[in-house]
Amino acid sequence: MKITLLGTGTSQGIPVPMCACRVCSSTDPRDKRLRCSALVETNGLSILIDTSIDFRQQMLRANVRRIDAVLLTHHHFDHLFGLDDIRAYSSAQGELIDLYVCPESEQEVLARFGYAFNRPENIRWGLPALKMNVVREPFSLRNGVEVTPIKVGHGRINIYGWRIGNFAYLTDCKTIPEESYKKLKRLDALVIDCLRYDEHPTHACLRETLSYIERIQPKRAYLIHMSHDILHAELESTLPDHIRVGYDMMEIVVD
Numbered sequence: 001m002k003i004t005l006l007g008t009g010t011s012q013g014i015p016v017p018m019c020a021c022r023v024c025s026s027t028d029p030r031d032k033r034l035r036c037s038a039l040v041e042t043n044g045l046s047i048l049i050d051t052s053i054d055f056r057q058q059m060l061r062a063n064v065r066r067i068d069a070v071l072l073t074h075h076h077f078d079h080l081f082g083l084d085d086i087r088a089y090s091s092a093q094g095e096l097i098d099l100y101v102c103p104e105s106e107q108e109v110l111a112r113f114g115y116a117f118n119r120p121e122n123i124r125w126g127l128p129a130l131k132m133n134v135v136r137e138p139f140s141l142r143n144g145v146e147v148t149p150i151k152v153g154h155g156r157i158n159i160y161g162w163r164i165g166n167f168a169y170l171t172d173c174k175t176i177p178e179e180s181y182k183k184l185k186r187l188d189a190l191v192i193d194c195l196r197y198d199e200h201p202t203h204a205c206l207r208e209t210l211s212y213i214e215r216i217q218p219k220r221a222y223l224i225h226m227s228h229d230i231l232h233a234e235l236e237s238t239l240p241d242h243i244r245v246g247y248d249m250m251e252i253v254v255d
């Protein structure tokens with residue numbers, strides 16, 4: 001299984017327009033962050049986590065040739081609003097593309113993109129063509145790929161992280177409920193929210209992120225959703241070897 005981090009930045013992206021801070025003006029390419037999204041390639045499937053607002057640019061940059069399914073973590077604009085551009089894939093593939101969401105996001109997604117769902121004629125009209133799947137339990141995609149939703153707390157709402165095999169992706173998580181830890185055992189790789197150094201009401205800060213990694217005990221962990229508080233090289237130099245600061249187009253291979 002190969003995971004490509006298509007974007008690793010917070011909702012504004014880095015650099016932030018009009019900001020002259022040391023991270024926004026850094027020349028290190030690892031400090032240039034599009035909005036969070038990841039591509040998981042496994043068992044012949046190409047699975048997209050979130051359709052970020054930078055979706056089009058990310059698909060072109062990573063040369064993504066197919067999307068078999070979209071796993072949406074939640075409906076916030078940075079994770080969802082690139083959805084319309086999936087029309088290129090539903091048209092080329094000639095089929096509805098399955099989108100999987102948590103119950104709390106279903107109506108929010110339909111309010112913005114209702115025209116894109118459950119209408120086979122959209123394929124012919126060149127509109128985005130998707131099938132809505134609200135999931136509460138683990139489910140299987142084609143080729144025997146098992147996907148487990150992992151509930152996490154994101155301020156006032158509960159959203160999903162996703163587990164596929166021994167890989168898990170937890171973005172925008174302030175808290176992890178007790179029941180979710182049971183689903184995060186024996187991970188080879190964990191990708192997890194780390195917004196900044198100081199606490200935040202809806203995202204994990206560095207101290208919280210490290211405490212979650214300590215409890216989950218994955219073999220390797222990668223931090224994402226970073227703000228312009230975090231200079232890649234500076235934070236990475238303080239972390240143990242098994243915890244890395246994610247960057248755009250980073251590839252993670254899991255057996």
Ligand SMILES: [Zn+2]
Pocket residue numbers: 010011036076078079172225
């Ligand atoms: Zn976000």
Ligand SMILES: [Zn+2]
Pocket residue numbers: 016019020021022023024025228
């Ligand atoms: Zn800045």
Ligand SMILES: [Zn+2]
Pocket residue numbers: 074076154172
């Ligand atoms: Zn969010």
